[in-house]
Amino acid sequence: MRPSVQIARREIAQLFSSKTMFIFAVVLPFVSILFFNTLLSEGVARDLPIAVIDLDNSSISRNVIAQLESSPELTVSHFPINEKKGEELIRLGKVYGLIIIPKNFEVNLKKGKQVNIINQYNSNLILAGGLEYKAFRKVIGTISAGINIEKQRKQGISTQQAIVNFQPLTMNNHVLSNPFTNYSYYLNTGFLAMFFQLFVILTTTYCFGIDLKYNKGNQLLRIADGKLSSIIRGKVLPYTLWFMLVGIIMLYSMYVWQDFPFNGNKIGVLLGLFLLIVANQSFSLLIIAITNSFREALTIASGFAAVSLSFSGITFPIFGMPKVMQWLSQIFPFTHFFELLLDQSQRGFPIYYSLKSIAILVLLCIVPITLGWFRLKVVFNKGKFKHHI
Structure with missing residues (x-):
């Protein structure tokens, strides 16, 4: 049996045996989908x-x-x-x-x-x-x-x-950030996607961190014949496929169940969803590589995902931020996925307008894991975090 397949089977078994993993990966994503689709179901204030x-x-x-x-x-x-x-x-x-x-x-x-x-x-x-x-x-x-x-x-x-x-002059208004002036369309799109990526990054951080916390890194290396790439493929792939399914259900809940407007390219959005998942998994691996403990890794991962909302342009437009903040916003995968999602759903832009967002998401899939690769090998060779808290 290939090492990555053996590790993947081990990971699936661990998902159903660990309450925390099951809650992160299965329960909370569907709770958030139900919660946000019900919270702002009216879209705008009435009466x-x-x-x-x-x-x-x-x-x-x-x-x-x-x-x-x-x-x-x-x-x-x-x-x-x-x-x-x-x-x-x-x-x-x-x-x-x-x-x-x-x-x-x-x-x-x-x-x-x-x-x-x-x-x-x-x-x-x-x-x-x-x-x-x-x-x-x-x-x-x-x-x-x-x-x-x-x-x-x-x-x-x-x-x-x-x-x-x-009225000799008439107005033709175009609202860029919320073109339908519907708070359900705009806020649910952002909040659902933000919480989705939060569960992706926390699940990935947890699945790697829990093994290192209990000094099982060496065991994984033995199963993988010393290849870090086999460990990553085996542990990440089941969650990539699972969250891709969850993401499709999330999009279905918005654009079919809630009947949000969708005027763009469906394949482009699905590609962006896949890249969002992989980019967050890549950042999880970088966080695992640079942190000293399981607790620290989870704290940084959750903070990274939560802060990304502020840098996405939902609450305050990116072009109005100071230059440093504008540059900083570009390192968050959610910023580019949210832009892609708005362009392809509510704004109805042709797909080539979203190629920049897709290209940056591809870079954010590659760069974090590349930066953390050698440090990650050191951690797995050691078998554990520096601290056991």
Whole structure:
């Protein structure tokens, strides 16, 4: 029997006999897939409660309230008797905004006067406050456009020309980081992939580290006839294949089960997924090579995977970081896989735009293990870590 096959069979047996390995490799990946696909299933906030004070109580003011209610982001839940009561509702967190329609609202509109509708919202809640403000502006803009167009129609101007007269310039916005402005599409894509690579790097670090912790490095070398490459192939390959399957299930959960948009190249994403797995395994081997204990190896591996989220551009764009941080972000495989995944799913770029990400992932598969190779041979010849903690 080839040494690498014998080691692979030993590794599979160890996976099912070790609770920690089984949790890292089998349980937690599926828990994270279920958790994140359920956490942000709505994608964007809907039906944010607001309060309205209608001091005019006219047909037009009631139409404004109906338009606010029909907005998917808002729902009119309270009608306080005065402004003080409305502000109290905001402070208590019962509503996210207070809209006040003034007296003589309809009369002044018919006279052609400009009328102010007051909107008070809680800017401390950045997401909810921003969505309330955006939805309010959209509703008021639509109503204002309707009033203006109707006036022009009464003067004999066609509807199409009235629309052009009201808004001669139109906007064509393109959101680069979250083009669908859907938090489920954007955040789930990042969080699922980040936790996936965390389990890859921890499982690989654990499977090598546990043998060195208990002084079994020499035993593995005897099985492999002294060849480090046979040890690496035998221990890594089962997890590479397993995590490839888990990764495909993760992608299926997003792009089929949750119906996330996918407008790119499927083969390119699968290649990127495979390279992400191998690159993290390569970094695991480098960590094993340079650390002095099993505990230290696991700490550095988990820290490396967790910090990669901050350098991926999810929370803060990479181009806005200082130059040193931009360079540092390039050593994390997750940075390039996330860019590839966004380009090929939500942005729908042709695959050749992602060749740079693929090329860097290939380098990150080769460079770490190359840097740690000779030190790794020393560790396995010794058979154990420097320290046994």
